[in-house]
Amino acid sequence: xxxxxxxxxxxxxxxxxxxxxxxxxxxxxxxxxxxxxxxxxxxxxxxxxxxxxxxxxxxxxxxxxxxxxxxxxxxxxxxxxxxxxxxxxxxxxxxxxxxxxxxxxxxxxxxxxxxxxxxxxxxxxxxxxxxxxxxxxxxxxxxxxxxxxxxxxxxxxxxxxxxxxxxxxxxxxxxxxxxxxxxxxxxxxxxxxxxxxxxxxxxxxxxxxxxxxxxxxxxxxxxxxxxxxxxxxxxxxxxxxxxxxxxxxxxxxxxxxxxxxxxxxxxxxxxxxxxxxxxxxxxxxxxxxxxxxxxxxxxxxxxxxxxxxxxxxxxxxxxxxxxxxxxxxxxxxxxxxxxxxxxxxxxxxxxxxxxxxxxxxxxxxxxxxxxxxxxxxxxxxxxxxxxxxxx
Numbered sequence: 001x002x003x004x005x006x007x008x009x010x011x012x013x014x015x016x017x018x019x020x021x022x023x024x025x026x027x028x029x030x031x032x033x034x035x036x037x038x039x040x041x042x043x044x045x046x047x048x049x050x051x052x053x054x055x056x057x058x059x060x061x062x063x064x065x066x067x068x069x070x071x072x073x074x075x076x077x078x079x080x081x082x083x084x085x086x087x088x089x090x091x092x093x094x095x096x097x098x099x100x101x102x103x104x105x106x107x108x109x110x111x112x113x114x115x116x117x118x119x120x121x122x123x124x125x126x127x128x129x130x131x132x133x134x135x136x137x138x139x140x141x142x143x144x145x146x147x148x149x150x151x152x153x154x155x156x157x158x159x160x161x162x163x164x165x166x167x168x169x170x171x172x173x174x175x176x177x178x179x180x181x182x183x184x185x186x187x188x189x190x191x192x193x194x195x196x197x198x199x200x201x202x203x204x205x206x207x208x209x210x211x212x213x214x215x216x217x218x219x220x221x222x223x224x225x226x227x228x229x230x231x232x233x234x235x236x237x238x239x240x241x242x243x244x245x246x247x248x249x250x251x252x253x254x255x256x257x258x259x260x261x262x263x264x265x266x267x268x269x270x271x272x273x274x275x276x277x278x279x280x281x282x283x284x285x286x287x288x289x290x291x292x293x294x295x296x297x298x299x300x301x302x303x304x305x306x307x308x309x310x311x312x313x314x315x316x317x318x319x320x321x322x323x324x325x326x327x328x329x330x331x332x333x334x335x336x337x338x339x340x341x342x343x344x345x346x347x348x349x350x351x352x353x354x355x356x357x358x359x360x361x362x363x364x365x366x367x368x369x370x371x372x373x374x375x376x377x378x379x380x381x382x383x384x385x386x387x388x389x390x391x
Contacts, residue, residue, distance in 0.1 A: 014368040017115045020044060021367060022093040024107035028082030028100040031138035034059040037080050041110060041135050050117050050133075055151040060144065061135040062153055065120040071129025072385045075154065075340075076374050077162040077333060078113035079106045079139035088358040103360045105165040108349065108367065110135060112163075115371025120378060129382040132157060142185070142297045145335040158385045159306060160342040161377055162333045163370065166324070167351025171366045174314050174373065175324030175346030178304040180262040182344070183234075185330025186271065187258050187294030190215070190278055194287045196251035208253035209242050211285035216240070216255065218281045222273045233270050234260040234328055260328045262299050297332040303341040309384055310343055313377035317369055329355065347373075 029037050041061045042052050052063045060080065087094045087101040095101045102108075117133050134153055138144035154160065164182075169175055192212050197205025216237045227233045235257070242253035259274065261267040275291060282289035314321045324346045333344050347370050349362035 010368065013115065013118065017111050017367040017371060018364050020114055021107050021111035021364060024110055025102045026093045026096050028095050028097060028102045028107070030084060030100060031081040031141040031143065032059060034080050034137045037110075041080065041114065044114055045117060048118050048121055050121055055153060057147070057151060059137040060148065062148070063117065063133045064130055065117055065124055065133070066127035066130040066382075068125055069128050071127070071382050072158045072389065073130045073132055073156045074378050074381045074385065075132040075134055075157045075160040076113055076116060076378055077134040077136055077160060077336065078109040079136050079144065080110045081106055081137055081140050081144070083140060083356060085356065085358050089361050091361065101358065103357060104140070104355045105349065105360070105362055106139065108165050108362055109163065112367055112370035113374060115367065116374040116378065119371060119375035123379065127379060127382060128386055131378040131382070139332050142330065142332040145297070145332040149335060149339060154336065154339050157340050159381055160336045160340055161374065161381070162342070163345045163347045163374070164331065165349040165351070165362055165366070166346035167349055167354060167362060169322065169324070169346060169348030171348050171350045171363045172369065173320045173322055173348035175322050175348070176307060176310045176314065177323050178302050178307045180299050180301055181324070181326050182300035182331045182334070183260040183262050183326070183328045184267050184299045185258065185260055185296035186267070187296060188256065188274070189292040189294065190255045191290045192253045192255070192282055192287050193290070194251055197249045199247045199249050202249055205249045206286045207249050208251065208287055209249070211282055211287040212240060212242065212253040212255055214285055215278055215281045215289070218277050219274065222270055222277060226273055227266060227270065231266050232262050233266055234258070235270065235274065260330070262326060264298065296330050297334040298338065300331050300334045300344050301337055302343045303337070306341055306343040309381055310345060310377060313373055313380055316376050317373040319369060319373060
């Protein structure tokens with residue numbers, strides 16, 4: 001058995017967390033393929049005496065600290081999957097797998113929550129309840145949270161906490177706000193069916209490319225004329241595929257894209273108008289359109305009752321708090337928030353590139369403060385939620 005990591009001094013613990021992050025970064029694995037990542041996280045936790053639970057997961061780890069004294073159960077979540085991106089950082093610990101990269105910082109999230117687990121383990125006898133640690137696979141495919149929920153990972157949980165690194169916030173800051181923080185992220189595939197013909201005699205066919213062009217233009221009115229100025233939505237067509245030859249009008253065109261919203265009411269309205277516009281314009285052009293939805297996560301919507309807890313934990317950890325601008329990116333942490341009260345924060349990491357960029361990197365000095373923050377937040381939540389339950 002290796003020396004328990006919880007015996008490390010702050011400097012040694014920071015060095016250990018950096019080493020963990022770099023090992024994960026060097027060995028990225030895609031969604032639902034995180035086998036070695038799972039084994040490594042399990043080993044680090046077990047070596048420190050942290051209980052690893054069996055939920056029948058193929059990838060991902062669920063562990064617990066506490067339970068020696070009665071109380072609530074709170075959860076802390078980190079995602080662990082990487083992206084199909086070719087790394088261009090030039091780091092000495094860059095990805096060793098071509099076409100795979102931790103370009104969203106999930107290696108940072110996992111290492112920081114391992115650190116929180118070690119700090120909590122050192123105070124296990126003092127915890128008034130249990131902290132459940134969720135190392136979740138497949139966030140990038142918006143499947144992992146639902147898998148853990150289906151497996152029972154939130155059973156008995158009173159609140160759940162999570163984070164995402166934020167490159168545009170400096171190390172030492174944490175973004176905390178109630179309400180919407182990240183967007184619902186829905187996708188679509190629209191197949192426009194016309195009738196092919198020779199390009200020299202277009203009147204003999206029904207052109208799906210022209211119809212698609214009209215559809216794309218009309219879709220812009222959903223937001224500009226259908227969503228209030230104090231609300232927010234994005235409709236983006238990102239791909240259009242049609243045709244095989246320069247002198248042939250094809251019989252089909254396919255367009256793909258995404259819809260982002262921060263409010264469930266706005267989401268429902270935009271999706272309904274999308275269908276009406278696509279089908280109506282297609283019919284006006286003499287074509288038909290079939291829509292296939294790629295349903296993503298709902299909006300990340302922070303529980304207001306947990307914000308004071310998060311602010312106090314930030315002050316205790318010596319972190320400056322800011323009210324962050326909501327991000328139009330999606331995050332499947334939102335599925336947990338549909339089940340139990342939840343709060344998601346942005347942790348400042350002083351990065352020079354945005355998420356998913358091939359040169360994405362972050363400042364590892366944010367690791368230890370993040371670990372301390374979540375350890376303190378979880379312990380405070382046990383006390384506060386326990387007191388509320390007794391009131």
